[in-house]
Each structure stands twice: as C-alpha cells, then as structure tokens.
Amino acid sequence: MKNPFVYNAIVTGDHFCGRSKYIQDIVGKINNSVNILLFSKRRYGKTSLLKEIFESHLPKNFMKIYIDLFSITDETDFAKQVSIGIANSDYKKDITTRLKDLGNILKNVRLSVSPDPSGGISLTPTLDSGGFDFLVWFENTFENLNSFLKKNNMKGCIIFDEFQQISSIKDHDLEALLxxxxxxxxxxxxxFTGSKQHILANMFINTSRPFYTLADIIELMPIDKHEFYDFVSAKFRINNKHISETDFELIYDLSFGETRFIQKLCHYLFENESEEINKELILCVLKDITLSNDNFFRNYFPNSFTAAQRKALLILSQRSENLFSREIISKYDISTATLQRALKTLEEKLAIYKDGDQYKIYDVEFYHWLKSIKV
Known part of the structure; x- marks a missing residue:
C-alpha cells in the first residue's frame, strides 16, 4: 500500500491538508485581481497551498503562471524563469493554439516542444542569442501578456516564488520596473512569496521601497491542530491504524506545528507494523529519525558554526527562556555579550528565528538532534 503521508515534495489533491479559510481568502483576492504577499516560516506548505489553489480552485479560463526565482543571479536568469513560467502556464487550449498564443506573448524567445514525465508536453524557451536586450524583453513580455488576457476576456495569476531574490539583482531597478x-x-x-521573511517584509512595508503597500499581506500560520488530526487519523485508518487525538497532539507539539515534519513522523509511523499509535511508538520513531540524521549533523554542526554559535544553539535546544541566567552563562562558559552576538548572527544566517521574545531553532530535525546531545 502506498504511504499517504508525503513530506519531501509539493502536495495537492488528496495529499493536501486543510487550509480552507486561506484558500477562500486567497481565491477571492485572485478573482478580484488583488495582489498578495504570502509569507510564513519555512516548511509550512506555502508552495503546496498555492499549487492546490492553481490546480483545483480557480476558473478553467484562468491563466495560471508559476515562476520560481530561487536560482536567479542576474536579469537574464530572471527573464529565463519568467519565460519558462509563461511557456508552461496552465490554461485550457490545444498545443497548436498554445504555441501561437505564446509566440505572440514571448517575442524574441524560441520555444522547443518535448514530452514531460507525466505524459503531457513541456515547452522550453530559449532567449534570443543575438544581443538580448532585457528592457525590451521586459516591456514586450508583460505588455503582451496583459494584452493577450484582455483580448481573450481572460484573467491570470502570476506566482513569484522566492521573490526576495530580485533584490540581489543590481543591473536594473527590477523592483521599480515590476x-x-x-x-x-x-x-x-x-x-509574492518566499522563504526569507525579513527581506520580503522590508520590500513590502518599507516606505522607501517600490513595493510598499502594493499587496495585501497574508501570514500562513500552522495548520489547525484539530483539522490536521482529522486528516491524519483518516489516512491511518486506510491501513487499519488508530491514533488518538491526544497522541496526535504529541506529534504536533514535537513538530512545532511544522507541516513537513508532521507528515514525516506520520510517514514513518504508517510504515511501522503496530496498529495502535501511542506515545511510546511516537518517541521511538522520533529517536530513529534523529539517529538517521546523526552523521550529517555531526559534520554540519562544527563546520557551519563558530564555537560561540554552537554553544548558543545547544542552549536553545534545551530552553527558550532565561538564556542569560547565571546558571546558563556558567554551564556553557560563555559571556552575555558573546551569547548576544552569537544569537544575532544565527538569526541573520536563518538558523534561528524570534517568536515573540523567544529564540527558536528553524530546523525541527536539527533541533531534536541538538537536544539529543549530552552536554
């Protein structure tokens, strides 16, 4: 039987859990051409939510364009990723008509057709090699796209994933152009969405930045605990397994509400022979996952952080309050000033984040590995 808990890929359809209120809110804004900044902590399922909306919750005549900016380093990369997103956009027309439409939108871009793994076709754009002019491409592409939609009485939605990456492009003021x-x-x-909250926030709430007030801001919170339990318990019943709501709450709390790690724990529990999922089994599976990460983290930990930063992470794995108490300073042989500097640097490196007045470790699996270390 195929395991119903997917944790290492984008999920939609039957594998997608909850988010009904977010879906209703986001779909309403998209239908009314309202722009959105969607942000959250990492691994809360932003991309899965947006893909689910694209696949199942927008009208058929909507042109749905997903653009991943994660790997861009310059304006040419940006042009390539936008062209790829438009070329493989989801709207219901036959391939001949699509090629004609896309040819009118993507001027100076050559489209190659090839089969994709799902049995459909994939369109690969190649930028004009004869002296590519970014500003000409930019003006033509976005104007042609809007004109195409208007002419065909259609609407469209563009998702810019990892949008904060455009702030690193210095050749043109891409924020102002967009x-x-x-x-x-x-x-x-x-x-607009992405994984670096502090950069995104500055782009949209800083009064001196071009994107100030340009989008409604939506923060994606953890999936509701009861809603997640209903989803998980139904999946376990497929394999004649049972989990109480109390025991699921343990999974939820051990995962700090992170969607991916909840799915991972449940994936491993689904594979276990036991039909009754209880606290003892959950903690045993957590220990197995932590041990499986041991070699990786034993190499990662000393090679990625200074001695002071390692001490700060070990402290955070044991407590989130009273970090500067005399007991902690003495036990870890670190001064208050050094610990403060280490925490600031770790936050800049996105190894930790601040939740209210508490620091927390971003990576849940890293947190559990650190917690397992005897100091």
Whole structure:
C-alpha cells in the first residue's frame, strides 16, 4: 500500500491538508485581481497551498503562471524563469493554439516542444542569442501578456516564488520596473512569496521601497491542530491504524506545528507494523529519525558554526527562556555579550528565528538532534 503521508515534495489533491479559510481568502483576492504577499516560516506548505489553489480552485479560463526565482543571479536568469513560467502556464487550449498564443506573448524567445514525465508536453524557451536586450524583453513580455488576457476576456495569476531574490539583482531597478507593470495590469493578480521573511517584509512595508503597500499581506500560520488530526487519523485508518487525538497532539507539539515534519513522523509511523499509535511508538520513531540524521549533523554542526554559535544553539535546544541566567552563562562558559552576538548572527544566517521574545531553532530535525546531545 502506498504511504499517504508525503513530506519531501509539493502536495495537492488528496495529499493536501486543510487550509480552507486561506484558500477562500486567497481565491477571492485572485478573482478580484488583488495582489498578495504570502509569507510564513519555512516548511509550512506555502508552495503546496498555492499549487492546490492553481490546480483545483480557480476558473478553467484562468491563466495560471508559476515562476520560481530561487536560482536567479542576474536579469537574464530572471527573464529565463519568467519565460519558462509563461511557456508552461496552465490554461485550457490545444498545443497548436498554445504555441501561437505564446509566440505572440514571448517575442524574441524560441520555444522547443518535448514530452514531460507525466505524459503531457513541456515547452522550453530559449532567449534570443543575438544581443538580448532585457528592457525590451521586459516591456514586450508583460505588455503582451496583459494584452493577450484582455483580448481573450481572460484573467491570470502570476506566482513569484522566492521573490526576495530580485533584490540581489543590481543591473536594473527590477523592483521599480515590476511595480510599474503590476500597477497597470487589471487582468492579472500577483502573488509574492518566499522563504526569507525579513527581506520580503522590508520590500513590502518599507516606505522607501517600490513595493510598499502594493499587496495585501497574508501570514500562513500552522495548520489547525484539530483539522490536521482529522486528516491524519483518516489516512491511518486506510491501513487499519488508530491514533488518538491526544497522541496526535504529541506529534504536533514535537513538530512545532511544522507541516513537513508532521507528515514525516506520520510517514514513518504508517510504515511501522503496530496498529495502535501511542506515545511510546511516537518517541521511538522520533529517536530513529534523529539517529538517521546523526552523521550529517555531526559534520554540519562544527563546520557551519563558530564555537560561540554552537554553544548558543545547544542552549536553545534545551530552553527558550532565561538564556542569560547565571546558571546558563556558567554551564556553557560563555559571556552575555558573546551569547548576544552569537544569537544575532544565527538569526541573520536563518538558523534561528524570534517568536515573540523567544529564540527558536528553524530546523525541527536539527533541533531534536541538538537536544539529543549530552552536554
């Protein structure tokens, strides 16, 4: 029997859990061409949520464009990723018509057709090699796209994933260029999301930045505990397994509400022979996962952090309050000033984050490995 808990890939359909209120809110804004900044902590399922909306919750005549900016380093990379997103956009037309439409949108871009693993086709764009002019491409592409939608009485939505990456491109003021187009396009809504919250926040709430007030801000919180329990218990019943709500709450709390790690724990529990899932089994599976990470983290930990940063992480794995108590300072042989500097650097490196007045470790599996170390 195929394991119903997927933790290492984007999920939609039967594998997607909950988020009904977010779906209703986001779909309503997209239908009304309202732009959105969607942010959350890492591994809460932002991309899965947006893919689920694209696949199952928008009208058929919607042009759905997903653009992944994670790997871009310059304006040419940006142009390539936007062209790929448009070329493989989801809207219901036959391939001949699609090629004609896309040829009119993507000027100076050559499209190659090839089969994809799902049995469909994939379109690969190649930028004009004869002296590529980014500003000409930018103006033509976004204007042609909006004109195409208007002419065909269609609407569209563009998702920019890892949107904070454009702030590293210095050749042109890409933020200002994009703002000009976003403001003019009444056929399109834009969804901006990414994994670096502090950079995204600065882009949208800093009054001196072009994207200030340009999008409604939505923070994606952990999936509701009761809603997640209903999803998980139904999946376990497929394999004649039972989990109480109390025991699921243990999984949820051990995962700090992180969608991916909840799914991972449940994946391993589903594979276990026991039909009754209880506290003892959950802790045993957690220990197995932690041990499986041991070699990786034993190499990662000393090679990625200074001695002071390692001490700070070990402290955070044991407690989140009273970090500067005399007991802690003495036990870990670290001064208050050094610990403060280490925490600041770890936050900048996205190894930890601040939740209210408490510091927490981002990576749940790393946290459990650190917690297992005897100091």
């Amino acid at each position: 703002r000009g187009k976003v403001q003019q396009h009444n056929q399109l809504s834009y969804v």
